[in-house]
Amino acid sequence: MKLMNFAVAALAGLVAFSPAIAQDYKAEYKVSTVVPAPFPWGIAADKWVELVRERTNGRINMKTYPGAQLVAGEQTKEFTALRRGAIDMAVSSTINWSPQIKELNIFAMPFLMPDYKAIDALTQGPVGEDLFAIIRSKGVEPLAWAENGFREVSNSKHEIHTPADLKGLKMRVVGSPLFNDIFSAMGANPAQMSWADAKPALTTGAVDGQENPLTIFSIAKMHLVGQKYVTLWGYVADPLIFGVNKDVWESFTPEDQEIVRQAAIEAGALGVAEARKGVTKDDPSLIETVEGLGVTVTRLTDAERQQFVDATRGVYADWTGKIGADLVKKAEESVANR
């Protein structure tokens, strides 16, 4: 009897003092993404999953669900699902969360970021801090940044050198109203649709063109769906954010939170490096590969590029009000001082 009591007490003590109570954790944490590996985005998400599994000895078991399938392909509803807990975690484009977090439209302000240093100046500086505080206040713990990349414009009809060449082209755009405004201002006919619907629409010719990073263009083989012309204009870039639902985050021990955050930072750095491979002045190998597929890649003169800048100044001014003049000013200063 005495021995029995002792055993029960010992067991109770064990449970009370056990540091990470694995049985409180879910069997699986669902991580939402839009595109899987070998897209840089999917590579970053997979790395996160792998590092966390290794470093928690499987205590935290994550699984990626690409294609925004956890929201039936509706990528612009991802943040809401994440906040409400229908999704546990996500590696997400700022574009896809911007319908719920208007400040994230900052990255889609046309021609705000001229180069990679400018993206880094925003994500790694005071703008990034402000954005993370906003995301946190809405019920999602933001951990780190990765990257989709500079979004280049493609179409099936002809080379694009100036806004006049976009006139009348039907362009698939993602679901932030800012993209509608940009393409309308340049004389195109924008049509908002999800990534899931984009390729079929390009295949049937329901739309003439689209805009996405060259990594997406090449891995998704857009040249096979009639996209014969690409213009490198670098008008916007979309960073990616690693986020965790607040309740899920708070259910982790501080030690595990640290592991999950650090893994996201490392996976994000890998994702950024992957996204920038082959599309820089020093390494234009991916641009050359795309040209090798028979795609005409157009590089703009400064004067041509300026015409796109001029055509979108009104939209920029309008959205400065919508995003918040203070944040836009902060972003402009970060870019200027990069």
Ligand code: X2X
């Ligand atoms: O839908 C797109 O164009 C994509 C894959 O780039 C995003 O999710 C923003």
